[in-house]
Amino acid sequence: GAVVSQHPSRVICKSGTSVKIECRSLDFQATTMFWYRQFPKQSLMLMATSNEGSKATYEQGVEKDKFLINHASLTLSTLTVTSAHPEDSSFYICSAPPPGHGNIQYFGAGTRLSVL
Amino acid sequence: DAKTTQPTSMDCAEGRAANLPCNHSTISGNEYVYWYRQIHSQGPQYIIHGLKNNETNEMASLIITEDRKSSTLILPHATLRDTAVYYCIVRVQVGNQGGKLIFGQGTELSVKP
Numbered sequence: 382g383a384v385v386s387q388h389p390s391r392v393i394c395k396s397g398t399s400v401k402i403e404c405r406s407l408d409f410q411a412t413t414m415f416w417y418r419q420f421p422k423q424s425l426m427l428m429a430t431s432n433e434g435s436k437a438t439y440e441q442g443v444e445k446d447k448f449l450i451n452h453a454s455l456t457l458s459t460l461t462v463t464s465a466h467p468e469d470s471s472f473y474i475c476s477a478p479p480p481g482h483g484n485i486q487y488f489g490a491g492t493r494l495s496v497l
Numbered sequence: 498d499a500k501t502t503q504p505t506s507m508d509c510a511e512g513r514a515a516n517l518p519c520n521h522s523t524i525s526g527n528e529y530v531y532w533y534r535q536i537h538s539q540g541p542q543y544i545i546h547g548l549k550n551n552e553t554n555e556m557a558s559l560i561i562t563e564d565r566k567s568s569t570l571i572l573p574h575a576t577l578r579d580t581a582v583y584y585c586i587v588r589v590q591v592g593n594q595g596g597k598l599i600f601g602q603g604t605e606l607s608v609k610p
Contacts, residue, residue, distance in 0.1 A: 424603060427597055427599060472538070474540050483546070484529065486543065488542070490540050491539065491540050493538075
Protein backbone atom coordinates (compact mmCIF):
# COMPACT_ATOMS: atom_id res chain seq x y z
CA GLY A 382 0.00 0.00 0.00
CA ALA A 383 0.85 3.67 -0.19
CA VAL A 384 3.56 4.77 2.21
CA VAL A 385 4.38 8.18 3.59
CA SER A 386 7.73 8.61 5.27
CA GLN A 387 8.41 11.39 7.76
CA HIS A 388 11.81 12.39 9.08
CA PRO A 389 13.08 12.87 11.70
CA SER A 390 10.89 10.98 14.15
CA ARG A 391 12.18 12.96 17.06
CA VAL A 392 14.14 16.19 17.40
CA ILE A 393 15.32 18.19 20.36
CA CYS A 394 16.55 21.71 19.75
CA LYS A 395 17.46 24.87 21.58
CA SER A 396 15.13 27.84 21.66
CA GLY A 397 15.71 30.17 18.73
CA THR A 398 16.92 27.55 16.28
CA SER A 399 15.08 26.33 13.19
CA VAL A 400 14.01 22.77 12.58
CA LYS A 401 13.16 21.14 9.25
CA ILE A 402 10.80 18.17 8.98
CA GLU A 403 10.52 16.17 5.76
CA CYS A 404 7.53 14.31 4.42
CA ARG A 405 7.93 11.96 1.47
CA SER A 406 5.44 9.92 -0.48
CA LEU A 407 7.41 6.79 -1.30
CA ASP A 408 5.38 5.07 -4.00
CA PHE A 409 3.06 7.70 -5.38
CA GLN A 410 3.10 11.30 -6.45
CA ALA A 411 1.33 13.85 -4.32
CA THR A 412 0.49 17.28 -5.68
CA THR A 413 -0.98 18.04 -2.28
CA MET A 414 0.23 17.17 1.21
CA PHE A 415 -1.07 18.24 4.58
CA TRP A 416 0.61 19.24 7.82
CA TYR A 417 -0.96 18.74 11.23
CA ARG A 418 0.06 19.54 14.77
CA GLN A 419 -1.06 17.64 17.82
CA PHE A 420 -0.64 18.64 21.45
CA PRO A 421 -0.85 16.03 24.23
CA LYS A 422 -4.33 14.66 24.84
CA GLN A 423 -5.71 16.68 21.94
CA SER A 424 -6.84 15.91 18.42
CA LEU A 425 -4.93 16.69 15.25
CA MET A 426 -5.11 20.29 14.14
CA LEU A 427 -4.64 21.02 10.47
CA MET A 428 -1.94 23.64 9.98
CA ALA A 429 -1.60 23.98 6.25
CA THR A 430 -2.03 22.45 2.83
CA SER A 431 1.20 22.04 0.89
CA ASN A 432 0.81 22.50 -2.87
CA GLU A 433 3.46 21.30 -5.29
CA GLY A 434 4.86 24.19 -7.28
CA SER A 435 2.88 26.88 -5.52
CA LYS A 436 2.42 28.52 -2.15
CA ALA A 437 1.04 26.63 0.78
CA THR A 438 -2.42 27.41 2.10
CA TYR A 439 -2.42 28.06 5.83
CA GLU A 440 -5.31 27.56 8.22
CA GLN A 441 -6.56 30.51 10.18
CA GLY A 442 -4.32 31.39 13.09
CA VAL A 443 -1.23 29.60 11.76
CA GLU A 444 1.74 31.91 11.21
CA LYS A 445 3.06 31.39 7.72
CA ASP A 446 6.36 33.10 8.50
CA LYS A 447 6.96 30.80 11.44
CA PHE A 448 5.96 27.55 9.76
CA LEU A 449 7.57 27.59 6.33
CA ILE A 450 6.33 24.96 3.91
CA ASN A 451 8.05 23.98 0.70
CA HIS A 452 6.70 21.43 -1.76
CA ALA A 453 9.47 21.35 -4.31
CA SER A 454 8.70 18.01 -5.89
CA LEU A 455 5.80 15.62 -6.30
CA THR A 456 7.13 13.39 -3.54
CA LEU A 457 8.56 15.78 -0.98
CA SER A 458 7.15 18.47 1.28
CA THR A 459 9.10 20.11 4.08
CA LEU A 460 7.95 22.01 7.14
CA THR A 461 10.46 24.34 8.76
CA VAL A 462 9.71 25.65 12.23
CA THR A 463 11.67 28.89 12.36
CA SER A 464 13.02 30.37 15.58
CA ALA A 465 11.45 27.61 17.59
CA HIS A 466 10.31 28.27 21.15
CA PRO A 467 9.15 25.92 23.89
CA GLU A 468 5.50 26.54 23.00
CA ASP A 469 6.22 25.05 19.55
CA SER A 470 6.98 21.72 21.17
CA SER A 471 4.43 19.34 19.73
CA PHE A 472 3.82 16.28 17.56
CA TYR A 473 3.88 17.23 13.88
CA ILE A 474 2.30 14.89 11.35
CA CYS A 475 2.11 15.02 7.58
CA SER A 476 -0.26 13.24 5.23
CA ALA A 477 -0.64 12.72 1.52
CA PRO A 478 -3.57 11.45 -0.56
CA PRO A 479 -2.71 8.97 -3.31
CA PRO A 480 -4.26 9.91 -6.67
CA GLY A 481 -7.65 8.46 -7.41
CA HIS A 482 -8.45 7.52 -3.82
CA GLY A 483 -10.78 10.36 -2.91
CA ASN A 484 -10.25 11.45 0.66
CA ILE A 485 -8.18 8.47 1.73
CA GLN A 486 -4.94 9.82 3.08
CA TYR A 487 -1.79 8.17 4.27
CA PHE A 488 0.00 9.62 7.23
CA GLY A 489 3.60 9.82 8.26
CA ALA A 490 4.63 8.42 11.62
CA GLY A 491 4.98 11.91 13.04
CA THR A 492 7.81 14.04 14.41
CA ARG A 493 8.09 14.78 18.11
CA LEU A 494 9.61 18.24 18.49
CA SER A 495 10.94 19.31 21.85
CA VAL A 496 12.27 22.86 22.18
CA LEU A 497 14.38 23.53 25.24
CA ASP B 498 -18.49 19.59 5.98
CA ALA B 499 -20.99 18.01 8.35
CA LYS B 500 -20.18 17.90 12.06
CA THR B 501 -19.77 14.55 13.77
CA THR B 502 -20.40 13.50 17.37
CA GLN B 503 -18.69 10.52 18.97
CA PRO B 504 -18.51 9.21 22.54
CA THR B 505 -15.35 10.31 24.28
CA SER B 506 -14.32 6.84 25.33
CA MET B 507 -15.34 3.19 25.21
CA ASP B 508 -14.08 -0.08 26.60
CA CYS B 509 -14.18 -3.44 24.90
CA ALA B 510 -13.15 -6.91 25.99
CA GLU B 511 -10.48 -8.59 23.93
CA GLY B 512 -11.99 -10.95 21.36
CA ARG B 513 -15.37 -9.28 21.43
CA ALA B 514 -16.78 -6.99 18.79
CA ALA B 515 -16.16 -3.28 19.26
CA ASN B 516 -19.01 -1.09 18.00
CA LEU B 517 -18.10 2.56 17.71
CA PRO B 518 -20.97 4.95 16.96
CA CYS B 519 -20.85 8.25 15.13
CA ASN B 520 -23.63 10.76 14.74
CA HIS B 521 -23.66 12.98 11.64
CA SER B 522 -27.24 14.21 11.50
CA THR B 523 -26.44 17.14 9.17
CA ILE B 524 -24.71 15.04 6.53
CA SER B 525 -25.34 16.03 2.92
CA GLY B 526 -26.18 13.67 0.11
CA ASN B 527 -22.73 13.85 -1.44
CA GLU B 528 -20.73 13.47 1.78
CA TYR B 529 -18.90 10.27 2.60
CA VAL B 530 -18.22 8.87 6.05
CA TYR B 531 -14.55 8.12 6.72
CA TRP B 532 -13.00 6.35 9.68
CA TYR B 533 -9.41 6.72 10.77
CA ARG B 534 -7.65 5.62 13.91
CA GLN B 535 -4.57 6.80 15.75
CA ILE B 536 -2.58 4.50 17.93
CA HIS B 537 -0.71 6.36 20.63
CA SER B 538 2.21 8.46 19.32
CA GLN B 539 1.73 7.32 15.73
CA GLY B 540 0.25 8.90 12.64
CA PRO B 541 -3.42 8.17 11.90
CA GLN B 542 -4.36 5.15 9.82
CA TYR B 543 -7.19 4.93 7.30
CA ILE B 544 -9.73 2.22 8.15
CA ILE B 545 -12.77 2.38 5.91
CA HIS B 546 -15.24 4.72 4.24
CA GLY B 547 -18.70 4.62 2.72
CA LEU B 548 -21.47 6.68 1.19
CA LYS B 549 -24.70 4.86 1.96
CA ASN B 550 -24.16 1.15 1.61
CA ASN B 551 -22.58 -0.93 4.32
CA GLU B 552 -18.93 -1.62 3.70
CA THR B 553 -16.51 -4.28 4.87
CA ASN B 554 -12.79 -4.71 4.46
CA GLU B 555 -10.07 -6.68 6.18
CA MET B 556 -9.98 -4.27 9.10
CA ALA B 557 -13.58 -3.45 9.88
CA SER B 558 -17.18 -3.08 8.83
CA LEU B 559 -19.07 0.18 8.44
CA ILE B 560 -22.80 0.27 8.96
CA ILE B 561 -24.57 3.43 7.80
CA THR B 562 -28.20 3.96 8.74
CA GLU B 563 -30.73 4.32 5.96
CA ASP B 564 -31.21 8.03 6.67
CA ARG B 565 -27.39 8.39 6.80
CA LYS B 566 -27.59 10.39 10.00
CA SER B 567 -25.42 7.97 11.93
CA SER B 568 -22.98 5.15 11.40
CA THR B 569 -21.21 2.44 13.36
CA LEU B 570 -17.71 1.15 12.90
CA ILE B 571 -17.41 -2.50 13.86
CA LEU B 572 -14.17 -4.23 14.74
CA PRO B 573 -15.40 -7.83 14.75
CA HIS B 574 -12.81 -9.36 17.09
CA ALA B 575 -11.00 -6.62 18.95
CA THR B 576 -7.42 -7.21 20.03
CA LEU B 577 -5.20 -5.25 22.39
CA ARG B 578 -3.56 -3.69 19.33
CA ASP B 579 -6.86 -2.07 18.42
CA THR B 580 -6.56 0.24 21.42
CA ALA B 581 -6.52 3.67 19.79
CA VAL B 582 -8.45 6.86 19.18
CA TYR B 583 -11.00 6.38 16.41
CA TYR B 584 -12.06 9.34 14.31
CA CYS B 585 -15.24 9.60 12.25
CA ILE B 586 -14.98 12.26 9.53
CA VAL B 587 -17.60 13.34 7.05
CA ARG B 588 -16.30 14.79 3.82
CA VAL B 589 -17.28 15.50 0.28
CA GLN B 590 -15.32 13.48 -2.23
CA VAL B 591 -12.85 15.97 -3.69
CA GLY B 592 -11.52 15.58 -7.20
CA ASN B 593 -8.82 13.15 -8.09
CA GLN B 594 -6.64 13.80 -5.10
CA GLY B 595 -8.16 14.24 -1.68
CA GLY B 596 -8.96 17.39 0.21
CA LYS B 597 -8.10 18.28 3.78
CA LEU B 598 -9.48 16.29 6.66
CA ILE B 599 -10.72 17.97 9.81
CA PHE B 600 -10.39 15.77 12.88
CA GLY B 601 -12.78 15.98 15.81
CA GLN B 602 -12.04 14.61 19.27
CA GLY B 603 -12.73 10.99 18.36
CA THR B 604 -13.46 8.00 20.59
CA GLU B 605 -10.71 6.55 22.73
CA LEU B 606 -11.20 2.79 22.56
CA SER B 607 -9.55 0.70 25.24
CA VAL B 608 -9.45 -3.03 24.57
CA LYS B 609 -8.98 -4.91 27.80
CA PRO B 610 -7.77 -8.48 28.37
